[in-house]
Amino acid sequence: MCGNCERPIAACLCHIIPIPPMTTTTTKLMIIHHPHESHHKLNTARLLTKSLRHVTTHLSRKLLPSHVTNQSPSPSPTTTIYLFPPSPGSPAVSLSELKESINLQGDNRNLLLIVFDATWKHAKEMVKASEGVLEGLGAIRVCLDVDESLKGGSIYDDELVLRKEPYKGCVSTLEAVARCLRVVEDEGEEIERVLIGVLREMVRLQAGFLKPVKPRSKLLKKSKQNELQ
Incomplete structure (x- = not known):
């Protein structure tokens, strides 16, 4: 194991982590x-802690x-946001509306971004318990664009073949944070580019160890088999 990125040597990411x-x-x-x-x-949360300062x-x-x-001693955040899709009774501000909803000018440049890192089932439980x-x-609840009527991977589904998301538009913790930082940070586009680059390299390395999956014929129930006979 690599002592720095805490991954197997064969899939080490130290060459891409900033x-x-x-x-x-x-x-x-x-x-x-x-x-x-x-x-x-x-x-992917580990990659965030390796790639960014000011992460707890x-x-x-x-x-x-x-x-x-228990946050590190520094000016208290004037604004707190957390990433999670909207739900009945809990509307959310979209990323495109975020800058209009919060003031990050002048002295009000302290933002606390909270993310719940878990499976979708567990994340829903965590948010409810944290209300x-x-x-x-x-x-303020902030959401990405998620369409629960469509099945599929994330917005990077051509590359992220390792962990399937439940709905089209769902993303990993790292992807969600990268997209949010793009909006709220002065150098957001560069931060997003570097973070997504780290993620893509992780996926590329991991994909090299995947074994081809042979399609399996669908088995019919015995009752259906008898009908066909």
């Missing part, structure tokens, strides 16, 4: 890392008040 890590001038990133997701070999990670099933109060703390922070 050194030193990139600095965000506006945003502090907080990752609430579900215990189950922390064991997944293709988890908490292994937890929900956001706790202590996670916010009290999020409301106390006045956190």
Whole structure:
């Protein structure tokens, strides 16, 4: 294992991870890392912690008040946002509307971005369990464009062949953060480009170890087999 990127030597990403890590001038990133997701070999939150400064990670099933109060000593964020799709009773601001909804000018350039890193099922549970703390922070829910009527991978589905998302438009934690930073950071386009480059390289290396899957013929139930006979 590589001691720096914590990946197998054959799939080491040190050649693509930015050194030193990139600095965000506006945003502090907080990752609430579900215990189950922390064991997944293709988890992308680790790549964020290696690629960006101002990132804190908490292994937890929900956001706790202590996670916010224990932030590193610095000016308190004037605005808190969290990434998650809208739901009945919980509308969300789209990325395209985000800059119009928050003021990041002058002295108000401190933003706390919270992401829940988990499977979609667990992430929904985590957000629901965190609602009290999020409301106390006045956190704004921010969403990407997700169409639950379509099945498919992420917006990078031509390359991300390793972890299938439940709906067309769903993305990994790293992708979601990269797209958000593109909007809120002065150098957002460059930050997004570098982060997506790291992710694409991880996918390229991992894909080299995939074994071809032979299509399996669909098996019929015995009752259907009898009908055909």
